[in-house]
Amino acid sequence: MGKLIDGDDGLLDDDLERSSEDQHSFGGVWTRIKLEALEKYLVAFNTALSKQSFTRLYIDAFAGTGRCDIKVDGEKKSIDGSARRALTANPSFHKFCFIELRPKKLAALNALGAEFPGKTIEVIQSDANTALKTLCSQHQWNSERAVLFLDPFGMHVEWSTLEAISKTGAIDVWYLFPYAGLYRQAAKNADALDADKEASLTRVLGTDEWRQVFYAQNRQTDLFGGSNGDVRETDHRQMLEFVSKRLKGLFPAVTEPKVLYQGGDSKNPSGAPLFALYFAASNPTPKAYGLAMKIAKDILDTL
Numbered sequence: 614m615g616k617l618i619d620g621d622d623g624l625l626d627d628d629l630e631r632s633s634e635d636q637h638s639f640g641g642v643w644t645r646i647k648l649e650a651l652e653k654y655l656v657a658f659n660t661a662l663s664k665q666s667f668t669r670l671y672i673d674a675f676a677g678t679g680r681c682d683i684k685v686d687g688e689k690k691s692i693d694g695s696a697r698r699a700l701t702a703n704p705s706f707h708k709f710c711f712i713e714l715r716p717k718k719l720a721a722l723n724a725l726g727a728e729f730p731g732k733t734i735e736v737i738q739s740d741a742n743t744a745l746k747t748l749c750s751q752h753q754w755n756s757e758r759a760v761l762f763l764d765p766f767g768m769h770v771e772w773s774t775l776e777a778i779s780k781t782g783a784i785d786v787w788y789l790f791p792y793a794g795l796y797r798q799a800a801k802n803a804d805a806l807d808a809d810k811e812a813s814l815t816r817v818l819g820t821d822e823w824r825q826v827f828y829a830q831n832r833q834t835d836l837f838g839g840s841n842g843d844v845r846e847t848d849h850r851q852m853l854e855f856v857s858k859r860l861k862g863l864f865p866a867v868t869e870p871k872v873l874y875q876g877g878d879s880k881n882p883s884g885a886p887l888f889a890l891y892f893a894a895s896n897p898t899p900k901a902y903g904l905a906m907k908i909a910k911d912i913l914d915t916l
């Protein structure tokens with residue numbers, strides 16, 4: 614049996630190892646939940662804006678292939694991924710932008726053009742951060758509105774990218790925040806924090822304040838009366854509260870996160886918490902973000 618990482622929630626190292634492997638080959642219950650939330654929002658967004666003159670854009674920054682392999686209760690199946698769900702949303706978006714870093718996934722994304730001949734699709738092979746910053750700076754946001762899905766495996770979305778997104782005032786964001794990635798990087802014992810982990814936490818959270826908030830001087834002394842260094846005193850939930858606070862300081866409106874677990878459903882979760890699903894609106898107009906938030910909260914409540 615693995616050792617406890619945090620006494621208060623009983624997470625095991627072994628659980629985390631296994632969940633990390635599974636995330637990269639197979640999705641799970643959380644995959645279905647995030648995709649259902651996204652799909653519902655895409656329909657509601659297009660319906661709400663259908664009488665307005667905006668060009669509606671869907672941006673998938675970690676697009677994958679359009680299909681997802683999942684394993685639920687030991688059973689493997691393939692389900693439609695985010696790109697396909699966006700393409701079949703009715704009413705439709707006017708344009709689709711699929712960003713994907715891995716060359717081997719691009720053929721499947723490029724083939725979607727032939728399968729959905731009426732749709733305007735742009736496939737970009739790039740790091741999501743680079744492509745999103747370019748996209749945010751080049752589009753005409755006074756005449757366009759977008760939904761962006763940020764669905765990384767891990768700690769890949771830079772804070773500076775979120776800043777560029779928020780600045781557009783025109784993009785609604787679904788962000789699958791890598792909750793397990795966060796608590797894995799922020800090791801219990803600060804001695805295990807290397808420069809890479811520190812840089813990754815700062816890049817994703819947009820500040821190095823996490824160091825003071827998460828860690829405190831270890832109150833226990835070693836055998837010789839010396840200090841044992843810093844330890845993380847915040848538990849996972851408090852760390853997630855820090856994330857929420859950061860996002861709420863950047864976007865005009867942000868929902869509470871929906872924590873997605875390795876197993877079970879959201880009413881009866883089991884296993885390690887893997888992700889935290891947020892919705893954030895960048896439009897500063899109360900009427901616009903009010904409606905977007907109402908729709909998103911209703912969706913999150915039903916999950």
Ligand SMILES: C[S@@+](CC[C@H](N)C(=O)[O-])C[C@H]1O[C@@H](n2cnc3c(N)ncnc32)[C@H](O)[C@@H]1O
Binds near residue numbers: 676694712715740765
């Ligand atoms: C969780 S999967 C996305 C699944 C997809 N949203 C779906 O529903 O089918 C994450 C994807 O991001 C890609 N990826 C990893 N790092 C990336 C980066 N820096 N920029 C863009 N894509 C990246 C991976 O190759 C993978 O296809």
